[in-house]
Amino acid sequence: MxxxxxxxxxxxxxxxxxxxxxxxxxxxxxxxxxxxxFPVHGLDTVLKFKRSRLPRAGFIAGVIGLCVGLGFQAWVFTKAWPLNFGGKPNFSLPSFIPVTFELTVLFTAFALVFGFLIRSKLGPGSDAVLYDEAVTDxxxxxxxxxxxxxxxxxxxxxxxxxxxxxxxxxx
Amino acid sequence: MVPGVKKKIYAFLSFGWTGSAKHWARHESMSLILAGLAAPLVLSVHTIVSFDFATSVIPGWHTTIFPPYFVSGAVFSGFAMVLTLMIITRKAIHLEDYITKAHLESMNKIIIATGSVVGIAYITELFVAWYSGNIYEQYAFVNRAFGPYWWAYWIMMTCNVVTPQLFWFKKIRRSFLATFIISIFVNIGMWFERFVIIVTSLHRDFLPSSWSMYTPTWVEIGIYIGTFGLFFTLFFLFIRFFPVIAIAEVKSVLKTSAEKFIKK
Amino acid sequence: MYKQFEFSQKLKSRLLILIVLGALLAIGGILLNLDDTHRIWANVLLNGFFFTAIALGAMFFIAVHVLGESGWQTSISRIPEAMSLYVPVGGLFMLLVLVGMHNIYHWSHTEDLDAILKGKSAFLNPVAFSIRTVAYILAWTVLIFKIRKLSLASDKSDNIKLFNKNRTWSAVFIVVFAVTSSTAAWDWIMSIDSHWYSTLFGWYIFSGFFVSAVAMIIILLFTLRNMGYMQHVNEEHLHDLGKYLFGFSIFWAYLWIAQYLLIWYSNIPEETIYYVKRLEDFPNLFIINLVLNFVAPFLVLMARGTKRKINILLITSIIVLCGHWIDTYLGIWPGALGHATFGILEIGMTLFTLGLFLFAFYHNFAKAPVVQENNPYFKESFDYDNIR
CATH class of the missing domain: 3.30.70.120 (Alpha-Beta Plaits)
Known part of the structure; x- marks a missing residue:
């Protein structure tokens, strides 16, 4: 080599x-x-970095999370295991909103964090070399x-x- | 611990961070969106907690103001707890140069804002219970304020609504001692808020035959003390082994590093 | 350096045409619907309240920024300041509503009240209602004039005392506003559905008119820039305004769903009747309300780039403003009329009040320099970036 x-x-x-x-x-x-x-403001513009694509990845994951959350609840409550809660219809959108929201956030956050780690080649056991330890100081x-x-x-x-x-x- | 081993552990936990400009740029971009997600998430967490009460039909629990009022109460009690811990930590590990009166004042402004919002919510609940013309609601609130648990209600009112109003005075807002004392009051007040909501609404059922008074069992007292222990253990472990102030974040908000501030 | 705004004759005559056209349409509508007095008075209340609330929201915008010691808004703060001066004019509409309250508020017919309304009559009776309405308008007007006066004084002097005084009065305004914004919403809107109650209602109405105020600020900023003024406003300022529009649209939707969900879950007939009326008699508007006020701004303004383009912001603002007009309509019509009406009366009244609002805004905006150059945070408002 x-x-x-x-x-x-x-x-x-x-x-x-x-x-x-x-x-x-x-x-x-x-x-x-x-x-x-520390993040030096303006450094990214000086080095002419393109804007990160992480937000876009997060958005796509969020849409997937939304569909999964809504779809899963709809399937469970109407097909797989319909139960009567206080006489409400089995498919009742208002009660799905909290769970859908939380799954959207979960998927987005996972996409962002793992996307960030993978894209930056960071993670447990990373073999990156610090030429000068003082760059953390x-x-x-x-x-x-x-x-x-x-x-x-x-x-x-x-x-x-x-x-x-x-x-x-x-x- | 052996310095070499300690270094290995920190190196492993740092995931190979080199401080590369590209990584920082991505990190900033990610942090922004995560923060954007965390804000509604905080709202949703406390909203769902409030739903646990408010979706029921129990007088004193079923009221639509609960979601935003719980969120505000959470910010209020959260800031108070942070202040309590921060003032002790600042003294104990000598952070006087980092945590200043200006920080204290800003935090106290949040305390007074959220405390007043919570106060308005209490009064709104009280007023609308009367306004509703619903005798059960009316009874629940009269019972709260003047029933057997009147003391809990008035402790809540004094600690949460009255004491934070002292922060209107600049001297008190900028005093570490006064802030510490008031933050303890707020912690107590917010504990009593939950006590009032849960106990006063449950000790009177629709059927008078189910009326009773609440006495904690030794299990409940144990859980109460245990949560304190768990919380403080984790908190102390954190300040012992991790940086208490994220200097990289502090530096990045100092405006000297922005490109447009460079003078020729 | 900052070009002084001049209320040109051309703009003046255009706005007068708008006002006269609106007035003619409104008069025509009134003459056509003389037998439907409920509808006429509901229109007065709707437009009177909508624009007064926007002016009030603009004052809240300034007060909260002054208290928070923020810097960015000083570059545009004269716009909400001039908007807020509409409160006394809009207040006249609210005083007019007092004359016709029997046509809107069921509880005002004191002779035939049921047990529930009798129980409320200590609060909901014509005398107390009138006193409160006058008190709100007076309190707001006095505070707004006081803050405006201090702001104008700061143009002539760079004494920091003026700024500190302004902060004190902003705090007073916030305290007064915190109480009156809720009680006014109960009085003017919630009490139309006289038997119904919701503790959240005041905050829900607040979130609606605050986001409308932000939308109005953006629209007015656009018109001023189009006429060649306010060229110092840069993308960062637009970005922040966009964030406000985005964030508070979500906040409004959050309060909407919180109120709806809790009433829907508990299923108590006294409460659900509010939504039953709206879902059965106004099914389309019910959905349109949510689409315009939440879905549209949420999807459009999520991306970073769209918050920095004034044309996109303008379109979103117009959508949101229409949406909140519909939201206010949905707060009044089901209780006051029970069925949807839309014709030249509604169009006329809206154009008339909109014209008055705009005329008052440009008139007041021309009276002061377009920026507060002596504000200690003025320089800071050009020294910041939004993260990428």
């Missing part, structure tokens, strides 16, 4: 990070990853992919944009 090299550098302030990213982008250098201890790290030829220039550029603790990692 071919080894991959990554160059990293960190900042101690989120403003410096964003300024540095803009400088790198101006030089047409692709940024592999940015790691921050006070370091804002930029990672750049190295294509064999330009490791030196990468290191050079990172120094120029003001990064500290510049290192090369082999994966």
């Amino acid at each position: 071919k080894q991959k090299k990554i160059v990293s550098g960190y900042f101690t302030d989120d403003k410096d990070l964003i300024v540095a990213i803009k400088k790198l982008q101006a030089r047409n250098i692709a940024i592999a990853d940015v790691r921050t201890p 006070d370091h804002f790290q930029i990672l750049l992919d190295v294509k064999d030829s330009n490791e030196e220039t990468m290191l050079q550029t990172l120094t120029e944009v003001g990064a500290k603790g510049i290192q090369t990692h082999e994966v």
